[in-house]
Amino acid sequence: MPGRAATALRLRAADALDRARGRHDPLVPPRRLWGTVGQGDFAAVGDEFLGHLVALAGLTPDDDVLDVGCGIGRIARPLAGFLDGGSYAGFDVDERAIAWCRARYPADRFRFDVAELRNARYRPDGPRDASTFRFPYPDDSFDVAVMTSVLTHLLAPEADRYLAETLRVLRPGGRLLATFFLLDDGSRAALREGRAAIAFRAPEGAVAVADPSLPEEAVAYDEGWVRERVDVRAIEPGTWRGDAGRSFQDILLSCA
Numbered sequence: 001m002p003g004r005a006a007t008a009l010r011l012r013a014a015d016a017l018d019r020a021r022g023r024h025d026p027l028v029p030p031r032r033l034w035g036t037v038g039q040g041d042f043a044a045v046g047d048e049f050l051g052h053l054v055a056l057a058g059l060t061p062d063d064d065v066l067d068v069g070c071g072i073g074r075i076a077r078p079l080a081g082f083l084d085g086g087s088y089a090g091f092d093v094d095e096r097a098i099a100w101c102r103a104r105y106p107a108d109r110f111r112f113d114v115a116e117l118r119n120a121r122y123r124p125d126g127p128r129d130a131s132t133f134r135f136p137y138p139d140d141s142f143d144v145a146v147m148t149s150v151l152t153h154l155l156a157p158e159a160d161r162y163l164a165e166t167l168r169v170l171r172p173g174g175r176l177l178a179t180f181f182l183l184d185d186g187s188r189a190a191l192r193e194g195r196a197a198i199a200f201r202a203p204e205g206a207v208a209v210a211d212p213s214l215p216e217e218a219v220a221y222d223e224g225w226v227r228e229r230v231d232v233r234a235i236e237p238g239t240w241r242g243d244a245g246r247s248f249q250d251i252l253l254s255c256a
């Protein structure tokens, strides 16, 4: 298909230009792998979230960090330069993403695992159901957990399980920084008035999806539903609502 070939060429040319200008970063994947995280600036978004982790979740260099749905390492990359004494663990259903990360990060401080789970958007042939998944870590393993743009792709039974599992593996006092599309009075008004960047359909119960034929493409949760599951300490509304904000998605901070 010519369109696809042209896109591949354009992405390769942009990668080559980075190298020619001396801007190549070995922890930034080639652009052809960016599809899972959108075409925003990979390094800039990662750096932005390191800032949120420090400012909102109080991340320090000696913390042990869990990155749920770590993808191609957008959060791992800035942590590689920040953690000193601390450790990193990430897991994802995307085998190719995990293989890419494993080949590039130091295995003594950065652990990457494949979760053999189904996700209609990211791994439709995954063998197991994420709603019963036990994270591959003992209780009380981490100081900080991060989930960027992951709960926005999980259906309610899976999101419920992932929040519970995150609380299990966080140490007492540990912090979770997670992004959501939250349904509250502000976002509901934005959706009604057509100002929201994503046109979620009318919610069914606590959950709204943008595309009923592929619900995992974008999932929004009622704020009350989230509050029933985690101890919410702060919410930073995102620009997806059509207003100014700290980031595109809503950022939620909670404490174990």
Ligand SMILES: C[S@@+](CC[C@H](N)C(=O)[O-])C[C@H]1O[C@@H](n2cnc3c(N)ncnc32)[C@H](O)[C@@H]1O
Binding pocket: 036, 037, 068, 069, 070, 071, 072, 073, 074, 075, 091, 092, 093, 094, 097, 115, 117, 118, 119, 122, 130, 147, 148, 149, 150, 153, 158
């Ligand atoms: C939009 S990407 C975000 C990746 C990464 N968190 C980031 O911010 O760059 C969503 C990620 O969630 C992963 N994912 C989907 N379902 C998952 C599940 N049940 N468990 C773990 N990861 C999952 C996808 O494979 C994909 O890498």
